[in-house]
Amino acid sequence: MSPIFIGITGASASGKSLLSVTIYDELKEEVGAHHIGIIKEDSYYKDQTHLSMEERLKTNYDHPSAFDHGLLVRHMDQLKEKRAIDVPVYDYKEHNRAKDSISMEPRRVIIIEGILLLSDKNIRSRLDTSIFVDTPLDICLLRRLQRDIEERGRTMESVIKQYKSTVRPMFLEFVEPTKQYADIIVPKGGKNRVAIEMLKARIKQLLA
Numbered sequence: 442m443s444p445i446f447i448g449i450t451g452a453s454a455s456g457k458s459l460l461s462v463t464i465y466d467e468l469k470e471e472v473g474a475h476h477i478g479i480i481k482e483d484s485y486y487k488d489q490t491h492l493s494m495e496e497r498l499k500t501n502y503d504h505p506s507a508f509d510h511g512l513l514v515r516h517m518d519q520l521k522e523k524r525a526i527d528v529p530v531y532d533y534k535e536h537n538r539a540k541d542s543i544s545m546e547p548r549r550v551i552i553i554e555g556i557l558l559l560s561d562k563n564i565r566s567r568l569d570t571s572i573f574v575d576t577p578l579d580i581c582l583l584r585r586l587q588r589d590i591e592e593r594g595r596t597m598e599s600v601i602k603q604y605k606s607t608v609r610p611m612f613l614e615f616v617e618p619t620k621q622y623a624d625i626i627v628p629k630g631g632k633n634r635v636a637i638e639m640l641k642a643r644i645k646q647l648l649a
């Protein structure tokens with residue numbers, strides 16, 4: 442059977458990862474852990490080994506050009522052909538890909554989550570269902586502040602500066618307009634039980 446690709450998009454810190462992991466955890470019991478997997482679009486940030494740390498800090502990580510979407514598309518096609526892929530590992534503290542990658546075997550259900558998935562028509566056309574997590578931007582900013590300071594080695598000043606210079610403007614220019622391509626718009630993100638049950642039912646229907 443060909444894999445089913447479910448795309449989950451929305452603003453940074455809108456709850457995409459939480460929604461993906463919740464669906465994964467609850468479905469793996471029913472379909473088997475080896476039949477379902479998650480791919481993060483962030484794993485496909487371009488390699489920046491050739492850049493100094495000073496230069497990496499200037500990269501606009503919220504612009505589509507920061508991603509190697511071509512590699513993600515090739516990986517989707519490889520999975521469709523039932524071939525394993527090597528998913529790059531991203532290091533937010535280094536602003537670069539880590540040296541290692543993680544091998545992923547083909548699965549029946551692949552959840553792909555990331556901010557700019559639906560901005561790329563080649564990714565869009567390969568998704569069986571796409572979801573836009575619609576969380577108010579002020580809530581996203583508060584969550585991002587906490588997460589980036591605790592988990593991604595940022596300071597409050599750096600999160601606020603980046604938010605004003607790129608995160609918010611790029612959301613308005615590139616992320617929000619992709620809402621039109623979503624099949625389902627989910628308010629309240631990763632804790633929206635009604636949406637979670639509906640998505641699980643949809644995935645089971647696609648599998649059947």
Ligand SMILES: Nc1ncnc2c1ncn2[C@@H]1O[C@H](COP(=O)(O)OP(=O)(O)O)[C@@H](O)[C@H]1O
Nearest residue numbers: 453454455456457458459584588629630631632
């Ligand atoms: N509905 C929610 N209520 C409370 N906290 C949430 C909710 N959704 C996400 N979070 C928290 O907000 C932070 C960002 O969520 P995450 O799922 O990583 O966002 P994204 O993947 O969209 O960047 C995480 O610490 C997560 O636990």
Ligand SMILES: Nc1ccn([C@@H]2O[C@H](COP(=O)(O)O)[C@@H](O)[C@H]2O)c(=O)n1
Nearest residue numbers: 452453454483502503533536537556608
């Ligand atoms: N070196 C980097 C790479 C990415 N970011 C930010 O990550 C956000 C996307 O990830 P989410 O889990 O929040 O969806 C994106 O908004 C980038 O600004 C970064 O800060 N540094």
